[in-house]
Amino acid sequence: MSVAIVQQDIVWQVRERNYALVEKLLEQGLDRNVDVIVVPETFSTAFTDDMPSMAEEKVGATYDFALSMARRYDALFVGTWVVRDGESASAYNRMHLVAPDGLLGAYDKHHTFRLSSEAQQIARGEGRITTEWRGWNIRPAICYDLRFPTWLRNTYNAVDGDMDYDLLLLSANWPKTRIAVWDILLKARAIENLSYVVGVNRTGIDANGLVYNGHSMAVDYAGHVITNTDNEGQGVTVVDLDYEELAAFRRKCPFYLDFD
Secondary structure (H helix, E strand, O other): OEEEEEEOEOOOOOHHHHHHHHHHHHHHHOOOOOOEEEOOOOOOOOOOOOHHHHOEOOOOHHHHHHHHHHHHHOOEEEEEEEEEOOOOOOEEEEEEEEEOOEEEEEEEOOOOOOOOOHHHHOOOOOOOOOEEEOOEEEEEEEHHHHHOOOOOOOOEEOOOOEEOOOEEEEEEOOOHHHHHHHHHHHHHHHHHHOOEEEEEEOEEEOOOOOEEEOOEEEEOOOOOEEEEEOOOOOEEEEEEOOHHHHHHHHHHOOHHHHOO
């Protein structure tokens, strides 16, 4: 499984400029086919003070852009943007997994961030999902979710003899002041869940003066860092994940048999 990590300095509340930026980064950074493209949390608007005003319909401009990128690169495009669910008045910070033929899955952020206005403005999602893509089981999560191991806990199905997911994908706007925690938790979630973890963070300074320094990272099932974009610049990093190595490690170290 090849994953393109897009580290982006998000333009505050200007969708068209963010679409153009992501498109440019992909054109410059991809010189081969990939299976998955992951962008930071709220990549089209930034993590703003008035997120409901940025809410789109479930099929809106950002969905159309994501679909165009999925089709251009024949890949699963993964990113979050705020949507207003047509069945309610609530707005959700929703991670979309968009395949070339349409929406493969969607996850609403469960842990809305209480140190910002998000917790008061955005409804909490209530369910977790696992999505299959090209033979891999993928669990999506968003930013603050990373702090809650029970929510992200992998499970073992004794009947199938397999784990619920093989890859945890996390999009974030995680500030520089707490980046050491980000680094630690990505490794911890990989180790305890016997899974690959890919965390994609933004870079730059937002309109509130918060500084983001990337540190987008891919970690293997044993906690080893495969790639760490630890600079503060923008760009695309491609990482290759090996399912056979994951399966072999799980057979050698079946810690899942002792899960509580």
